[in-house]
Amino acid sequence: MKWDDVRTKYQQLNLFPPDPVSPDPRSPVTATWNAWHGCTKVSPGCMHCYMYRRDESVGKDPSVVNKTKSFSLPVSRLRTGAYTGRYKIPSGSHFHTCFSSDFFHADADRWRPAAWDMMRDRSDCTFFMITKRPERISDHLPSDWNDGWDHVRIAVTCENQWAADLRLPIYLNLPIRHKSVMVEPMLTAVDLRPYFRNYPGQIRLVSAGGESGPDARPCLYEWVVDLQRQCSEYGAAFSYHQTGARLIKDGKTYNIPRRYQHDQAHKAGLDISGG
Numbered sequence: 001m002k003w004d005d006v007r008t009k010y011q012q013l014n015l016f017p018p019d020p021v022s023p024d025p026r027s028p029v030t031a032t033w034n035a036w037h038g039c040t041k042v043s044p045g046c047m048h049c050y051m052y053r054r055d056e057s058v059g060k061d062p063s064v065v066n067k068t069k070s071f072s073l074p075v076s077r078l079r080t081g082a083y084t085g086r087y088k089i090p091s092g093s094h095f096h097t098c099f100s101s102d103f104f105h106a107d108a109d110r111w112r113p114a115a116w117d118m119m120r121d122r123s124d125c126t127f128f129m130i131t132k133r134p135e136r137i138s139d140h141l142p143s144d145w146n147d148g149w150d151h152v153r154i155a156v157t158c159e160n161q162w163a164a165d166l167r168l169p170i171y172l173n174l175p176i177r178h179k180s181v182m183v184e185p186m187l188t189a190v191d192l193r194p195y196f197r198n199y200p201g202q203i204r205l206v207s208a209g210g211e212s213g214p215d216a217r218p219c220l221y222e223w224v225v226d227l228q229r230q231c232s233e234y235g236a237a238f239s240y241h242q243t244g245a246r247l248i249k250d251g252k253t254y255n256i257p258r259r260y261q262h263d264q265a266h267k268a269g270l271d272i273s274g275g
């Protein structure tokens with residue numbers, strides 16, 4: 001086929017391409033956007049990191065941070081089909097961001113500005129990321145961040161009291177909208193009362209969960225209940241995300257297969273929507 005024929009065929013297929021700026025008729029989705037992959041361990045919560053387990057099982061070095069093939073996912077556009085020209089990920093979608101690394105890892109400093117640019121372009125979507133490196137956030141925000149972008153949610157992990165006392169005084173002073181604390185994997189009881197008291201209204205959501213995997217450390221149900229009580233006292237939302245593989249309740253240890261961990265946590269009925 002000659003070039004002119006190819007072009008004519010292409011033009012015929014695209015006689016009436018959709019206007020990429022008109023309202024998106026597609027339903028929003030939840031997408032995972034791992035712009036880079038690989039990380040280094042920083043605290044006890046990292047001990048059984050699932051990304052390490054997965055990479056090591058296929059002989060890959062998980063400590064090397066690499067840009068991924070899906071780096072540009074938020075701004076990638078469709079080249080064929082009924083929605084040619086539109087973003088691959090529909091408007092209104094939710095991106096789980098950097099779930100196989102840490103968005104604020106130092107080895108990703110050179111790629112982060114472009115990632116912020118993409119998030120700025122896709123303010124029609126929401127982005128959610130979790131970090132164990134809140135001390136790196138303020139120096140690595142975009143210049144127009146101001147008091148935070150409403151569509152970007154940054155949560156911090158506090159797997160034990162030590163991590164809470166180290167990270168929360170930094171995190172709670174940052175200009176981030178929609179602050180949330182992930183107590184997962186929950187390794188000890190965690191007292192957030194001083195932070196609820198000293199930073200009123202800042203922690204909107206606390207999420208708790210046990211550790212997964214073959215060597216999971218146990219989580220005591222009473223720790224989870226106490227955390228839920230704290231959220232209830234201070235009007236924060238609470239989510240018991242998953243039980244983990246080893247749960248101790250009323251002195252008895254339960255070994256819970258992965259497929260039941262979310263369901264069992266949900267059945268505990270501890271979730272509260274906050275005030």
Ligand code: SF4
Nearest residue numbers: 039040041046049101
């Ligand atoms: S910070 Fe997260 S991704 Fe990085 S090693 Fe720790 S658990 Fe794994």
